[in-house]
Amino acid sequence: MMMMMMMMMMMMMMMMMMMMMMMMMMMMMMMMMMMMMMMMMMMMMMVNGLGFFIIKYFKSL
Structure with a gap:
């Protein structure tokens, strides 16, 4: 009986x-x-930021 209990405990x-x-x-x-x-x-934010800056730059030209 004790062995069974031990085995069960081990399994658990x-x-x-x-x-x-x-x-x-x-x-x-x-x-x-x-x-x-x-x-x-x-990455998306960086790309969007870069795009925004580029657009602004071109608009200022």
Whole structure:
């Protein structure tokens, strides 16, 4: 009986560890996605800013 309990506990611990790992992986993926989105947004902003400045420059000519 005790062995069974120990085995069950071990299995539960393993499952928990796996779940935690999966969650961590998901979190990492989410973080990566967020970072990519932020980078894209920054790039868009930079491009838009550059375009704006160029238009202003041409208008001033």
